[in-house]
Amino acid sequence: MQKNKNRQGLALGAIFALVVSTFAGIAPAQASTANAIMAPTGAGATTQNTMLHGEAFDMRLLWGAGIAGANNSASKSGTATGILSFKYSLNTTSATPIVFSSSQDIAMADAVDIAGSAGASISSSVAKEGFTAIVSSSQYISIGLPSLTSISPALALTVTPYVEQDGTPGPSGGDLMGDPYVINFVPWSGLGSSVTLGALIESNVGVTASVVVKAGNVRWAQLNGQFGVAFTSTNDVTTVTSGTISATPVSNATPGDTSRTGAEMVTANYSFSAVVLTAALSASPQASISAKLFYFASAPAFNANQATDARALGVSTLGVTAKTIQGLSLSPVVGVNMDGSGNVRYNSAFTLNAFPRNASVTTSVAVASDFSVDDVQTGITFDADSGVVLNGVSYTSASAFASATFSLPAGQKTVAVETFGQEVGGTETITFKLSAQNLSSVLTITLVSAVQTVIYVPAAVAGLAGVAKTFAVTAEDQFGVKSPRSDQRIAASVVLGGSTSATVSAPVVNGAASVTVMPTPATRTGSAKVTFTLQTFDQATQAWKSGGTSDTADWNIYSYVAGSDSITSRTVSISSSISYGVALSWSPTAVAVVVANSFSDVVASAPGLMIQNVDSLTATASDVLTIAANGKTANFKFTSRLAGTYTVTFTNGTATTTSTVVVGAAAHDSGATLTFDKASIAAGTTTTVTGTLKDVNGNPVATGGTASVAVAWAGKGLPFGNTTTMQTNAAGELTFYVLVLSGEMGDAAIAATYKPAGLAVSTKNVSVVHAVAVGKAAASAAADQKITIGTYKGYVAVFTKGYAGQKLSVQVASKWHVRNPIVDLKAGYSLLTINTGAGYVANVIVYIDGVEVERMTITTK
16 A cells, blocks of 8 residues: 555656646647557556545556557656657646646657746646656656645546647647546545444444445555544443544555555555553433544554544444343243253253343243353363253364354244264263353353162151061152163162061063162151162173162151040131132142151041142142052142132041131133123013123132223114222122113123223233123023923914023013913923914014013914
């Protein structure tokens, strides 16, 4: 990019002829590259003819091929016979003077040298002109306009080379004219530059400005200066008191370096980044940062004035954004290949929870985040057959995996990972990192071998002396996967009072075994320890080998005289709450049953309740549970899916006692279904309509708090008593009324919405539309209801089925016949007969509760 400051003069001794607008009337000879040539120096196409104000444009003079005897090489050592002089003219209509920047002579071959002085100009009523002599004996000239500033208007300068032939000063018809070349001097803003600031997030400690300078047709190879970025800030950072952030400009590549040729700059943009480090940004409402791009013709020196200079080539201002998250969750998804500590089965697939969160570590926030590999231990093998699959991408190169990073879109909460081809053993770990809004979280996973474990629950049991006890045991690995093998067994022995029993065993089938043990001697009492060991049959030695992790159980063995058991105390009453789904809501307080005989069994019978053994949480039952007292106390918790008051009976030997468990009513916001009791309403009546709100278990829901029900009526009938904020009572019921005029008939509908949070729009709202027939039968009767009209022996007969207790009205020949209530005679049927005589044509209309249900015209028999 540095210009050649040691230019060599033209051997021709060329002469300047300054041409202004007064030359417009002269008709010069037709220009041609065969006469004289002028071209820009440096890399780049000739179309790169733009220069920034304040810098000079370098040109090179050459003889045209059509000049006899001319030497067209760069050295210009030859001469041209008969040529008076080789000159060029400068032409502009701009009012801005052209001022030459050098006081040295211009030496042209075959002519007298003409000297020019720095800053020389020629006055004219039209334009001001000037010229600069450059280093003599050189074929190069440098044309600069130093009087122009970086913000001066653009100026187009036309330079025309020619060979003087006719002796008339200046270009004329007798001269050999070359092709003119236009140089465009432009203000710095003409670069079309842009600046983009990176996201400014609260607690950020680095601000990056990305800069792009539009290439256009600037003669990049001739630029001497460089670009830089200055920052200003209104952010209340403690290290900045003046409100201005200064930074050394980043000029990692100047436009003329070897990484970017002039030809490339014709189509490419020049770009770089600048970074300023500050104290952590805060997100106050006024906080913002501006980045401004500058071009410096000489070595840049940033200061506060430049940061606010109006001549900036590009400006970007952003406010500091407050974090919308409190942290990030990166944790293992516990499954068949991973435990909660991040231990992973060799060569298996597993899943990681990865999401931005709020104050709760389990509540995700829909914000994009970045997932990356933070560290890889050398134990991980990478080759054609080994590696890691991360988020669907397979990595068999250590370097590629170490730099693996991708963005998690807002809403994605998991990342899939799999290892393959890893040799079991050693220490292999991978640390992953999740980042967003200047926060991060890391998780290290460790590849481990599966280890079989024997598991027995509960940890303590009790039993009578002299009675063998059977223990249900499972065999599984640390990931909870039961052993699939068929060549394993569970061996067990018991130690009591220093005496060890014989070892017994039972086969493992589908990961489970039931083994029965007896202490030695069988009648001894006390606290015994039972040990369960997994054994695998070794085909090589034809022997059973113990392995994996053993488990134990404490067996409290007691004896007593029948009938000596008794319950000395119990918790009288506790409260619980309704359970929904699989997450049971056990009572916060346990019922403690205290017995006289230590470790004896206590049987809890609680119809309608579910029971939990507090001392061994995995032991539950639907409504009956037997547990051994832990010492002298047995502890129980209860729950149910239905609200109500329940009586629990506890039995210890022949002794019994009871406790009360109260399961509270459904919460006001737990409603799930809303129904209404009327499918039809009779004409000429006022009817009470009842709606019932229940939860998913069928419990009535009383509204209150935020919950209410909006009830609207549409169609026939006049409703009253319904509102948009109705409340249900303890039975989950609400009521309103509908008046139907005599003779009014048609359809109506109830539109109701249960709003648990009191919101008009919510995914938790329950909306129903209930159809009602007004003055006529409902559209569909129950399958077990039936009306039949018939005749026999001069009677009209009306049979009904399934209407017991309701009102039957039959109109025949304008006369009414009523049975209220209907009483079934046999098989659910009732019969009403009307004597009309045989051969009578009767129009029969049947009503149930005042609503027409059947109509028929018959001839009696």
